[in-house]
Amino acid sequence: MATITSVKKAVAGHNEPVTIVINQRNGDPYTGADGKPSTVDVLGSESDAVRRVQIAQGRRMLRSRKPTIEPEDIEANRIERAAAAVTGWSGWEDDDGKPAPATPDNFKAFLKADSDILRQVEEAIERHSVFSDRNSES
Numbered sequence: 001m002a003t004i005t006s007v008k009k010a011v012a013g014h015n016e017p018v019t020i021v022i023n024q025r026n027g028d029p030y031t032g033a034d035g036k037p038s039t040v041d042v043l044g045s046e047s048d049a050v051r052r053v054q055i056a057q058g059r060r061m062l063r064s065r066k067p068t069i070e071p072e073d074i075e076a077n078r079i080e081r082a083a084a085a086v087t088g089w090s091g092w093e094d095d096d097g098k099p100a101p102a103t104p105d106n107f108k109a110f111l112k113a114d115s116d117i118l119r120q121v122e123e124a125i126e127r128h129s130v131f132s133d134r135n136s137e138s
Contacts, residue, residue: 013128014044017087020124025116032091041088042121044128053084082121083107 021029021037029037043049057077061069086107092100100106111118 014046014050015048017041017043018124018128020120022117022120030091033093033097034091036091038091039089040086040121040124042124042128043085043087045085045125047085047128049084050081050125053081057081078118078122079108079111082111082118082125085125086111086121 019039019041021039023029032038057080066073083104086102088102089100089107089110092110094100100110111121
């Protein structure tokens with residue numbers, strides 16, 4: 001039965017990250033130096049962090065009064081939204097082979113590096129409740 005309480009509970013779950021494995025284009029997971037799959041911790045689309053970014057983006061668009069939206073603006077917004085949803089990661093190293101710190105700037109650089117990685121993170125944001133339900137059954 002759908003109730004206000006059940007809806008609130010489902011939305012609140014979006015503030016709890018789920019861990020996803022990031023795959024290469026060939027379907028194999030990226031792996032860290034330890035050989036384990038590289039992962040990203042992602043919040044859901046209804047999380048406070050993601051909603052704040054979406055509201056801020058909407059305000060910027062309204063204030064800019066640009067007659068058209070450029071593709072670069074759309075991509076920048078996608079990356080900003082996805083980075084806001086990423087709370088951590090493991091199995092990612094910098095160019096020196098040291099663990100890359102999980103910072104917002106690193107998240108953005110990571111998401112800009114490959115549109116397929118961005119797509120996987122965006123899918124996880126949108127399908128968060130599916131991943132969350134699956135993880136809670138374990």
